[in-house]
Amino acid sequence: xxxxxxxxxxxxxxGVSTGRFTAGKVVDSFLTHIAQRNPPLNAFTAVLSxxxxxxxxxxDVQLAQGKKPGPxxxxxxxxxxxxxxxxxxxxxxxxxxxxxxxxxxxxxLIRRLEEQGAILVGALGMGEYAYDFxxxxxxxxxxxxPWNTTHMSGGSSSGSGSAVGGGLVPLTLGSDTNGxxxxxxxxxxxxxxxxxxxxxxxxxxxxxxxxxxxxxxMARNSHDLALAFDAMQxxxxxxxxxSDRPEINSVEALNKGLxxxxxxxxxxxxxxxxxxQAARAVDKVCRALDCxxxxxxxxxxxxxxxxxxxxxxxxxxxxxxxxxxRPQNFDPDTRDRFIAGAMLPASWYARAQQVRHWYAKKxxxxxxxxxxxxxxxxxCVAPPMGEKTLTIRGEAQPLRPNLGYFTQxxxxxxxxxxxxxxxxxESGLPIGxxxxxxxxxxxxxxRVAHALEQRGFAALEPGAIPENSITV
Amino acid sequence: xxNKTNLDPEAYLELMQSTMGxxxxxxxxxxxxxxxxxxxxxxxxxDAADLDSDSLELAGVFEPDKGRGNASTEDAL
Numbered sequence: 268x269x270x271x272x273x274x275x276x277x278x279x280x281x282g283v284s285t286g287r288f289t290a291g292k293v294v295d296s297f298l299t300h301i302a303q304r305n306p307p308l309n310a311f312t313a314v315l316s317x318x319x320x321x322x323x324x325x326x327d328v329q330l331a332q333g334k335k336p337g338p339x340x341x342x343x344x345x346x347x348x349x350x351x352x353x354x355x356x357x358x359x360x361x362x363x364x365x366x367x368x369x370x371x372x373x374x375x376l377i378r379r380l381e382e383q384g385a386i387l388v389g390a391l392g393m394g395e396y397a398y399d400f401x402x403x404x405x406x407x408x409x410x411x412x413p414w415n416t417t418h419m420s421g422g423s424s425s426g427s428g429s430a431v432g433g434g435l436v437p438l439t440l441g442s443d444t445n446g447x448x449x450x451x452x453x454x455x456x457x458x459x460x461x462x463x464x465x466x467x468x469x470x471x472x473x474x475x476x477x478x479x480x481x482x483x484x485m486a487r488n489s490h491d492l493a494l495a496f497d498a499m500q501x502x503x504x505x506x507x508x509x510s511d512r513p514e515i516n517s518v519e520a521l522n523k524g525l526x527x528x529x530x531x532x533x534x535x536x537x538x539x540x541x542x543x544q545a546a547r548a549v550d551k552v553c554r555a556l557d558c559x560x561x562x563x564x565x566x567x568x569x570x571x572x573x574x575x576x577x578x579x580x581x582x583x584x585x586x587x588x589x590x591x592x593r594p595q596n597f598d599p600d601t602r603d604r605f606i607a608g609a610m611l612p613a614s615w616y617a618r619a620q621q622v623r624h625w626y627a628k629k630x631x632x633x634x635x636x637x638x639x640x641x642x643x644x645x646x647c648v649a650p651p652m653g654e655k656t657l658t659i660r661g662e663a664q665p666l667r668p669n670l671g672y673f674t675q676x677x678x679x680x681x682x683x684x685x686x687x688x689x690x691x692x693e694s695g696l697p698i699g700x701x702x703x704x705x706x707x708x709x710x711x712x713x714r715v716a717h718a719l720e721q722r723g724f725a726a727l728e729p730g731a732i733p734e735n736s737i738t739v
Numbered sequence: 740x741x742n743k744t745n746l747d748p749e750a751y752l753e754l755m756q757s758t759m760g761x762x763x764x765x766x767x768x769x770x771x772x773x774x775x776x777x778x779x780x781x782x783x784x785x786d787a788a789d790l791d792s793d794s795l796e797l798a799g800v801f802e803p804d805k806g807r808g809n810a811s812t813e814d815a816l
Contacts, residue, residue, distance in 0.1 A: 478799070508799075572784040579778055591760050594767075603770030606763060607778060610755035615782040620797035622788045668777070 271296045273434040273728050276342040276491040280384065283341030286330065290323035290341030294386055297343045301389065301435050308411045308433050310426040312348050313355060313390040319343065322386045337383035338494055338518075344438040347424050348390040349397060349473040350374040359473040360393040360423070362406040363589055363596050374471030375506075376440060376482060376499045383498040388436060391426025395598040397442060397475040398582060398605070399423040400450045400670035401652075405598040409652050412454055414696050414729040418649040421451035421670070427485050428455035432697075432729065438486050438495055442472065444479045445574055446644075446674025449701060452485055452686040454649035456697025457726045458716060459485040460492045461674075463706045464681030465510035468503040476581040477508065478620070479574060479678055487726040489716035492685065493517040496709060512707060520710035521717040528715065531562035533642035533703075536571070537673060541660050544698055545643035545673075548689040552641055552700045555722045556715070562637055567676045570626030574679035575668065576611065576619035583608030600667065623679055630680035634705035639715055643673045644686045644699035677703055685712035687719050688726050697727070744786075746779040748772035 271279065271293055282288050298316055305311050326336045346352070349359040351370035358364045372378075377387055392410050394401065402410040402425030410425035412418040413433030420429040424441025428451025431439050441448040443461040452459030460483045467482045474480055484495035500514040532553050539546035553559070564570075583590070583605045586597075590609055594602055633640070646657060646669065656663040657670070677684050683706070686699035702719075704711040752771055756763045763771060 566788065569784055569788040572781040573788075575781045576778060576785060579774075587759070587761075591762075594762065595764075599767075599770075603767055604774045606761055606767070606771045607774035609759055609761060610751065610775065611778055611782075615778070615785070617795075617797060618782070618785050621790065621795060622785045624796055625788065625790055665773075665777075 270299070272300055273487065274437060275487050276339065276437045276494060279342050279437060280338060280340045280494070283326070283330070284335070290326040290386065291320070293341045294319050294323040294343055294388065297388060297436055304433055304435050307416050308413060308429045308435070309408050310391055310410055310429040310433065310435060311345065311389045312358065312392045312407060312426070315352070315387060315389050319386050319388040322381070326384060326386070339380060339498055340384035342385045342438055343388045343436050344380060344385050344440070345389040345391050345427070345430055345436045346374070346377060346387065346440040347393050347427050347442055349393060349442060350377060350440060351471040352377070352387070352390055355390065357473050359397065360395040360404055360407070363593065370471070372471065375468050375503060379499045379501070380495065385438070391430055391439060393425055394423035395601045396582065396586065397423040397444060397447055398601040400446060400667055402429070402451065403600065403652065405600065412649045414456060414649070417651055418696065419454060419652055421454035421645070421649060423447040424451050424485065428452055428457060431455065431457045431485050431487060432726070434728065438484060438491055440482060441485050442475070443481045443483060443678060444475050445578060445678055446671035448483050448485060449644050449674045449684060449686045449699065450670050453644035453699030454697070456688045456690070456729070457485055457487055458489055458492050458688065459483065459686045460496055460709065460712065461678060461684050462496065462709050463683045464678070465508050466707070466709070467499050468506035468509040470503060470505035474585060476578040478577050478581060478623070481678060489685070489713050489720055490518070490521060492716070493521055493713045496713070515710050517710045517713045520714045523714050525556065525715065525718050528638045528711070529636070530556050530558035530639045530641060531560040531637045532558055533564060533640050534561040535563035536567035536676065537642045539643060541658070542643065542646045544647050544691050544694065545645065547691060548698045548700050549641060549643050551689050552687065552719065552724070555719055555724070556641070558641060560637070562633060562640060564630050564633055564640070564676070566626045566629045569622050570630070570679045571676040573619040573622040573626065574675050576615055577623060579604065579608035580611055580616045627680045630682060631706060638704065638711055640703040642677070642701045642703060644701045645670055646672055648691050648694045648696035648698045673701065677701065681706060683709040683712050685716045687716050687724050689724060690727060744779050744782055746775065748775040751775060
């Protein structure tokens with residue numbers, strides 16, 4: 268391991284647990300990587316060197332005493348800066364929140380990861396108040412794509428995608444309201460899991476749209492996602508939307524293979540005639556899975572539109588006091604949308620909620636005929652920073668909302684979705700594909716992602732890309 | 740930009756900025772109007788969904804006793 272650069276969480280945990288190297292050595296290496304590699308990417312907004320070094324020392328003491336710190340022993344991780352971190356104000360990508368009282372405690376999912384041996388090393392940048400798919404931020408600067416720093420990282424979990432893609436840290440946490448884990452995972456060439464709505468408690472995180480907010484892990488392989496996901500599961504009454512359901516063992520499910528699974532490619536709304544880069548990516552995955560069937564998710568256009576309105580209204584209601592008193596302090600790209608959302612008629616919102624429920628029910632029913640649905644994660648590879656339009660069916664559309672064109676309906680339906688990376692040979696940039704399962708079946712998403720990895724779909728190292736790296 | 744809801748973004752913005760008490764600078768208005776028009780198009784799509792016109796199922800499930808007996812005190816922030 269060349270100083271652990273691009274090492275996976277599982278490799279690190281195995282090495283620390285067996286005494287091949289210490290947690291202290293791991294943390295020192297990654298703090299060096301962050302110092303060297305972060306400046307061109309602008310992924311981190313805070314590096315917690317002192318805390319991380321102390322925690323690593325504690326883990327090494329535990330190991331010396333014969334204790335087992337857990338399946339994530341010594342794994343450095345970082346979180347989108349909407350997660351509460353003890354003694355830091357929770358920025359949520361904004362300038363306004365810098366004046367907030369520092370958090371008194373870590374977010375629940377940080378605590379759950381650390382209870383399993385992981386080590387928090389920092390906070391990561393994001394689009395202001397998570398209303399973003401680009402990774403651009405007027406206050407803190409744009410977060411760059413590790414494959415080409417003049418291109419977007421994707422957002423709003425921009426730092427989370429860029430940091431894993433660039434090898435700054437093996438594991439990050441992000442949030443996903445309409446695609447904010449899956450879009451940066453696609454653009455940065457990594458794996459990302461958006462679990463079922465209600466699976467992971469959001470306690471201690473700054474909200475965006477309560478009806479649609481999810482949290483989840485981003486990493487360089489499916490095993491790391493599964494390790495982190497299993498460590499974070501468990502009901503908590505501290506999030507009113509958290510569902511009291513049995514936990515699943517997704518690590519154990521990884522090696523079950525593809526046998527017995529019914530696959531279908533998403534059609535209709537998800538058709539890709541206009542999106543050659545996304546079409547090539549989905550073709551590769553479907554070939555690897557021997558998937559020739561197609562399926563439509565009825566009501567998707569309506570469901571996606573409902574999610575747009577719900578997000579706009581709920582996010583704007585959250586920020587209404589600040590829109591009234593200090594609208595000039597918002598990022599211009601989010602301010603105009605929040606202002607519009609604060610003005611929408613109540614009947615539009617009520618109808619959107621009704622349609623969201625209707626769509627989620629219809630989408631859930633589709634899984635009586637299929638186990639896994641394959642769909643594009645993004646319409647294209649990462650666009651250059653500053654790009655404002657995206658061509659959809661021959662019409663120039665605003666880029667920002669439409670980068671989530673294929674992810675937004677899936678979170679509206681609350682379905683679990685794992686992004687698997689592919690490489691678009693023409694552009695030389697990565698683009699992801701969504702592996703979608705029925706509610707509460709994250710194990711199936713991760714199991715299929717794992718099988719795809721064994722067929723050559725991997726998180727490649729930017730700048731060291733082997734020729735013909737995808738073997739299908 | 741046309742929409743079935745007959746929203747006139749400029750006129751609507753003028754009315755609602757005072758109703759909601761949001762001071763909207765002149766240079767922001769074109770952007771806000773674009774987003775209002777986008778939202779109106781989304782509202783048209785949502786309105787056209789094939790739902791029973793005598794139903795209104797939209798409540799988040801509210802369980803007054805949720806978590807009792809299963810409350811996790813370690814989670815309290």
